[in-house]
Amino acid sequence: MFYRVSNMPKDGEEGRWFWIGLLGAELWFGFYWVLTQALRWNQVHRLTFKDRLSQRYEKFLPRVDVFVCTADPTIEPPIMVISTVLSAMAYDYPPEKLAIYLSDDAGSDLTFYALLEASKFAKQWIPYCKKFNVQPRSPAAYFVSKSPPHDGGGQSQTSDFLAIKKLYREMEDRIETATMLGRIPEEARLKHEGFSQWDSYSSKRDHDTILKILIDSKDPCSTDIDGSALPTLVYLAREKRPQHFHNFKAGAMNALIRVSSKISNGQIILNLDCDMYSNDPLAVRDALCFFMDEEKSHDIAFVQFPQCFANVTKNDPYSSFMRVITDVEFHGLDGCGGPLYIGTGCFHRRDTLCGREFNQDSKIEWKKHDDHKRQQSVHELEAEVKTLASCTYEQNTQWGNEMGLKYGCPVEDVITGLSIQCKGWKSAYLNPERKAFLGLAPSTLPQVLVQHKRWSEGDFQILLSKYSPAWYAHGRISLGLQLGYCCYCLWAPNCLATLYYSIIPSLCLLKGISLFPQVHTSISFNYSLC
Ligand SMILES: O=c1ccn([C@@H]2O[C@H](COP(=O)(O)OP(=O)(O)O[C@H]3O[C@H](CO)[C@@H](O)[C@H](O)[C@H]3O)[C@@H](O)[C@H]2O)c(=O)[nH]1
Numbered sequence: 001m002f003y004r005v006s007n008m009p010k011d012g013e014e015g016r017w018f019w020i021g022l023l024g025a026e027l028w029f030g031f032y033w034v035l036t037q038a039l040r041w042n043q044v045h046r047l048t049f050k051d052r053l054s055q056r057y058e059k060f061l062p063r064v065d066v067f068v069c070t071a072d073p074t075i076e077p078p079i080m081v082i083s084t085v086l087s088a089m090a091y092d093y094p095p096e097k098l099a100i101y102l103s104d105d106a107g108s109d110l111t112f113y114a115l116l117e118a119s120k121f122a123k124q125w126i127p128y129c130k131k132f133n134v135q136p137r138s139p140a141a142y143f144v145s146k147s148p149p150h151d152g153g154g155q156s157q158t159s160d161f162l163a164i165k166k167l168y169r170e171m172e173d174r175i176e177t178a179t180m181l182g183r184i185p186e187e188a189r190l191k192h193e194g195f196s197q198w199d200s201y202s203s204k205r206d207h208d209t210i211l212k213i214l215i216d217s218k219d220p221c222s223t224d225i226d227g228s229a230l231p232t233l234v235y236l237a238r239e240k241r242p243q244h245f246h247n248f249k250a251g252a253m254n255a256l257i258r259v260s261s262k263i264s265n266g267q268i269i270l271n272l273d274c275d276m277y278s279n280d281p282l283a284v285r286d287a288l289c290f291f292m293d294e295e296k297s298h299d300i301a302f303v304q305f306p307q308c309f310a311n312v313t314k315n316d317p318y319s320s321f322m323r324v325i326t327d328v329e330f331h332g333l334d335g336c337g338g339p340l341y342i343g344t345g346c347f348h349r350r351d352t353l354c355g356r357e358f359n360q361d362s363k364i365e366w367k368k369h370d371d372h373k374r375q376q377s378v379h380e381l382e383a384e385v386k387t388l389a390s391c392t393y394e395q396n397t398q399w400g401n402e403m404g405l406k407y408g409c410p411v412e413d414v415i416t417g418l419s420i421q422c423k424g425w426k427s428a429y430l431n432p433e434r435k436a437f438l439g440l441a442p443s444t445l446p447q448v449l450v451q452h453k454r455w456s457e458g459d460f461q462i463l464l465s466k467y468s469p470a471w472y473a474h475g476r477i478s479l480g481l482q483l484g485y486c487c488y489c490l491w492a493p494n495c496l497a498t499l500y501y502s503i504i505p506s507l508c509l510l511k512g513i514s515l516f517p518q519v520h521t522s523i524s525f526n527y528s529l530c
């Protein structure tokens, strides 16, 4: 800085404005560097002891609702979506306490057909996974290793492997054929009454609520081939009308929050993108270690896992892993009050998502019996619950504002997480060695650019919004966390200084204007360090 100011070309001398611009960029970088220190200062790395959780709380484990969102059967193929669903259904968790909801914003009968197939396949898949402790439990990921496993288990495992693989391939065939043809087989349509809901269907953007409880864990007949209960499985396509804005994923999540509150009402909600399968059957228990900790859990609103990807090559050319964020900065945020909510791979307490403020009574007594009873039959329940996913339900309510995920921001997750933290809650970041969730990263440059543009635009919007980390959050969250949020919210403007710094010096070099000190001077050493 001293060099830049003291050697600035005089008024009228060549290159003065380049120097001033460079000074501006360097001042900005200095300021940004201060912000990033908040993300590095106090890192927290967490470890869980799941066996202790089981010893103390096995009988009192809470109900967990898993929300999987999908929006387009061509970009997000149904076979991938159901692999994610199956990986969650096969969690090592009491099935009567587990419910999986698939929100289909495309309202596609192809996705419904695939889910129906998955509900049948689950009857064999879940017992198989549990018998051989299979990992990962997404069948698509599991069968990528085409040969039978060689890790013991003997003859029975090999024959079971071949049998289940055959079943999977047959199901995959049926689903992919239907997807390719764009229609489902007639006999399947006639066999399941769920398809009748598509009779009045007009288009992706104009249809009634379609809701079907495919497996009801309370039904004694819903069992797998070993006679064990299966987790609840629900398909939901919320109502869409052209005159009502649907608010993208946030709208879908809010409909799911309401619908699930009547069906299973899990105290804990896990949110997954449909391209992100669960890679660790114990992930739910990992997260519960934070929510059920006797000493420190009372203020934890959500537990965020990192976004990791299964389709990234070793060199990761688009930096999809975002290693600095995943392995450094989020641990730093955790030391300041907790990481951001980044949309997928996140466990929430239901009440905090619904807008509850933190106070001293916020602790949940997990050992108090909390049975979710319902009197109605499944059909009555479906009819009643449908109204909760209608377009008009949210009119004149606080949904999208004080309740549920916030509307109007391209990064609905980050702004929702921030507002939860501003209500006094903390979050936790868990980055275990075995990746808990694996997704698909954008694989082409245009896709990467679109995603990054959306994120930086969305984060910048948050800075200027009512919930700005710069002023609204002041006094509500720690200073470190405020600075941490600002760091991400300033991604977009940071590009101006970066662009200036990467373009102008090269142009000046061409014009013979010197911007940096001579190599042999001591000050040039400082520059090379920077
Ligand atoms: O109208 C919509 C649009 C999207 N989605 C689903 O939302 C998820 C995320 O959308 P995507 O377009 O894949 O966005 P990404 O940029 O890949 O998602 C990242 O960034 C988003 C915004 O911050 C977060 O919501 C995501 O969880 C996070 O993975 C997907 O499962 C979609 O199916 C819907 O359900 N309805």
Ligand SMILES: [Mn+2]
Pocket (backbone or CB within 6 Å): 273, 275
């Ligand atoms: Mn995505």
